[in-house]
Each structure stands twice: as structure tokens, then as C-alpha cells.
Amino acid sequence: MHPKWSKGIHLNLDNKKIVFDPNSTKTVGDVTAISHAHSDHVSGVTNRSLKITTSSTKKIFETRSRRTLRNVKTLKYGVKQEIGDNITISLHDSGHVLGSSQFKITCDGKTLVYTGDINCVDTFTLKAAEQLESDILIIESTYGAPGWIFPPRSQTVAEILHWIVEQIKTGNLPVFKVYSLGKAQEIIGILNNFTHVPIVVDDVTFKVNEVHNENGFNLTYLQLDSEEGREILHSGECVCVVSSVRKIPSYDKRIRVASATGWALHFSKGVSFCLSSHADFNQLLNYVLESGAKKVYTVYGHDKQFANVLKKKYKIAAAPLRFISQRDLKEFPQVS
Numbered sequence: 001m002h003p004k005w006s007k008g009i010h011l012n013l014d015n016k017k018i019v020f021d022p023n024s025t026k027t028v029g030d031v032t033a034i035s036h037a038h039s040d041h042v043s044g045v046t047n048r049s050l051k052i053t054t055s056s057t058k059k060i061f062e063t064r065s066r067r068t069l070r071n072v073k074t075l076k077y078g079v080k081q082e083i084g085d086n087i088t089i090s091l092h093d094s095g096h097v098l099g100s101s102q103f104k105i106t107c108d109g110k111t112l113v114y115t116g117d118i119n120c121v122d123t124f125t126l127k128a129a130e131q132l133e134s135d136i137l138i139i140e141s142t143y144g145a146p147g148w149i150f151p152p153r154s155q156t157v158a159e160i161l162h163w164i165v166e167q168i169k170t171g172n173l174p175v176f177k178v179y180s181l182g183k184a185q186e187i188i189g190i191l192n193n194f195t196h197v198p199i200v201v202d203d204v205t206f207k208v209n210e211v212h213n214e215n216g217f218n219l220t221y222l223q224l225d226s227e228e229g230r231e232i233l234h235s236g237e238c239v240c241v242v243s244s245v246r247k248i249p250s251y252d253k254r255i256r257v258a259s260a261t262g263w264a265l266h267f268s269k270g271v272s273f274c275l276s277s278h279a280d281f282n283q284l285l286n287y288v289l290e291s292g293a294k295k296v297y298t299v300y301g302h303d304k305q306f307a308n309v310l311k312k313k314y315k316i317a318a319a320p321l322r323f324i325s326q327r328d329l330k331e332f333p334q335v336s
């Protein structure tokens with residue numbers, strides 16, 4: 001089992017080629033595994049090969065892209081599906097957004113896990129990722145450098161609530177400019193839970209929220225492009241949650257815009273709260289140590305730094321998948 005990077009993660013097993021999260025439509029395998037519906041993970045999805053994902057990811061992809069995804073096998077978390085001789089795949093919660101999955105592949109008694117984007121703590125809307133064991137692990141490393149350790153979520157939530165109260169008290173309109181999938185629902189969940197302030201959302205956030213509520217969430221919000229939404233907006237006391245500030249119609253109050261992202265820990269332009277849907281450095285490290293993996297490949301973000309820490313400090317055979325060298329391969333134990 002030797003994965004490789006080429007506009008997506010490729011895994012060739014006997015006569016079966018699996019591609020995880022392709023980012024080019026020219027990257028086609030026998031099976032395409034889609035971890036979640038964020039655009040940087042679905043940009044290479046076509047109707048050509050068989051796709052495996054969750055029903056929520058399929059629904060959110062179709063809602064946001066206005067495309068029908070054909071040739072798809074949807075699986076529930078934990079269900080094993082045979083995809084070749086002695087090859088099985090199963091999906092497991094990655095805690096990142098609704099429907100997001102880790103993939104566990106077993107072949108000839110060996111196990112490989114690809115985490116996709118992963119978050120290992122409970123958020124206001126989602127449960128933490130399932131901890132999986134594996135022989136070979138491909139782990140995302142967005143915040144995989146030692147300086148990236150997030151404050152407790154409760155502290156960030158208190159800061160968000162304080163900021164909103166301040167804005168409304170001074171006659172401003174607080175606006176959250178956030179991803180329509182994941183971050184928007186967590187902000188709405190926090191506000192629904194701790195306040196009675198009405199929330200108005202743009203079209204795309206509204207549609208993605210609806211998929212969440214169909215899946216057992218209980219989010220309360222109004223559509224910006226509706227009579228009631230416009231009325232609330234002009235009455236003054238509300239919060240806007242939008243993917244783009246341009247979606248807000250001309251308005252007679254001062255608009256104050258905030259973002260919510262893990263990058264706010266060290267970089268921020270304007271008002272930005274440290275609320276992430278990704279694991280921080282400590283969570284990633286803990287996941288690797290608990291996985292028991294003998295080989296670790298890092299992908300995305302701080303991939304080189306994370307592989308270096310694993311190698312130098314923890315003596316784990318690790319390499320960044322995008323930059324893997326012959327030397328890295330020689331140092332790797334023979335698992336496959």
C-alpha cells in the first residue's frame with residue numbers, strides 16, 4: 001500500500017485504483033472517495049468513476065453546485081463495503097462538517113486510514129472524530145506545526161457573544177462572513193443556544209442549513225431574501241451570517257464584519273475569532289500516537305513541519321505525501 005500525490009491522493013491496490021479527494025477532473029480512479037463537500041475537496045469530482053461518500057456529503061454537494069451526482073454509492077459510518085478482491089472500504093466520522101468522513105481501507109490484512117479534514121473535539125454542532133487504528137495513516141496537517149494550539153472553545157464562544165452584544169448595543173449590525181458549510185452552522189448553533197437574537201442568512205447558507213435540519217439539527221434562522229428576513233434586518237437587532245458581505249442589501253446601519261477561523265490564532269485582518277473545524281497540533285499528534293500507525297503520510301497545510309516533528313521527536317516513519325523523497329521511502333518500514 002503505497003499512496004502517492006498527484007492532484008489528489010492515489011492508492012493502487014492490485015487491479016483497483018482508489019483516488020481520495022481529486023482536485024482535477026482528469027484525476028480518475030476505479031473508485032473516487034469523497035471525504036466531504038468543501039470545494040477544495042470536490043473540485044475534481046466527475047460522473048465518470050464510481051464515487052463513495054456519505055448521503056449528507058452527496059446532498060450538500062448537489063445543493064451547493066446545483067449538479068446531480070451520478071454513479072454514487074453512499075455509505076453510513078462504520079459499514080464495510082467490498083470494492084475488490086479482499087479490499088474493503090468503510091467510512092467513519094471525521095468531526096469536521098456534516099457528512100465528513102475518514103476512510104478505512106483493508107487489503108490482505110493491512111489497514112490504511114485517510115482522515116480527510118479532521119477535528120478531534122466536540123463542537124457546538126458536531127461530535128469529535130472517531131479515533132481509528134491503522135498500519136498506514138494519511139493525516140491532514142493544516143495546523144500541524146507546534147505553535148498552533150487553539151484556546152478552549154468556551155473562551156472563543158464567550159468572546160463572540162461579547163462582541164455581538166457590543167455591536168448591537170452601539171447600533172451596529174454584526175455580520176459573520178464565514179464558510180456556508182460548517183462554520184455558519186456552528187455560529188448559528190452558538191447564537192441559538194445562548195441568545196434570542198434573530199439570525200438572517202444568505203441563500204447558500206440557507207440551503208446548507210436546511211440539509212442540516214433534515215439531518216436532525218435544530219437551527220433557527222431567516223432567509224435574507226425573504227419578507228420576514230428583510231423586516232428583521234431593517235428593525236436592527238439581528239446578526240447576519242453570510243458567505244459574502246455583498247449579499248447584504250444597502251443598509252442604514254454601520255456593518256461590522258467578523259470572521260471565524262483557526263488562522264485567527266496568529267493572523268488576523270480585522271475582527272477574527274479563533275474557531276476552527278480542524279484539529280490543532282495537539283489533537284493531530286494525539287490522533288497519530290493513538291492510531292498505532294507504523295507509517296504516516298501528512299497532507300495539506302503544515303505537512304512538512306508535522307512530518308518532521310513525528311520523525312525527529314517521536315521516531316515515527318513519516319513524510320509529507322506531496323514532497324516524498326526516495327530517502328523517505330528507504331527509511332520507511334515495510335508494511336505493505
Ligand SMILES: [Zn+2]
Pocket residue numbers: 036038096117
Ligand atoms: Zn474542509
